[in-house]
Amino acid sequence: MNRDAPGTRKQGSWLVAWLGGSLVALGLTLAALLAWMSARSNSQPAGGVGGDTPLTTLYATPYLAVAMGVTLFLLITLAMLAERRASRPLLFWLMLGLAATTPFAFVVWALQHLGDCFEDCRQSSELWTIPPVLAAYAFGMSGAAAAFRLRHGSWR
Secondary structure: OOOOOOOOOOOOOOHOOOOOOHHHHHHHHHHHHHHHHHHOOOOOOOOOOHHHHHHHHHHHHHHHHHHHHHHHHHHHHHHHHHHHOOOOOOHHHHHHHHHHHHHHHHHHHHHHHHOOOOOOOOOOOHHHHHHHHHHHHHHHHHHHHHHHHHHOOOOO
């Protein structure tokens, strides 16, 4: 699709789409991490100061930024390959977001189930391990939607 042809929409840059999608996904992830850690540790609410929740979030921020940046970079790479000739709809981008977020969601799941204890670890199959994985998918797809919006300038 020729960007300069009459009657075609002007599209945003891939870099802006990647950065914007990554920032949206990172912001949602950090807010959820604050709420999740606060609920799990029964410490102060998410807006409180002190305690282990803000400190854990502060330490996790660089790792989550890299993880979301790499995840959205994979999404943008797949979208660039798919949109060589014509632009794709939002649903296509959301499916690419689901595919690109799968490695990140697997890492989240594995970190919950793996540890450095050997015989004395109890295996956990509790329901509390499901929401972080679903959140990883949701935030990756939110980043994909934001990247689509920044790239195409509309929701169509």
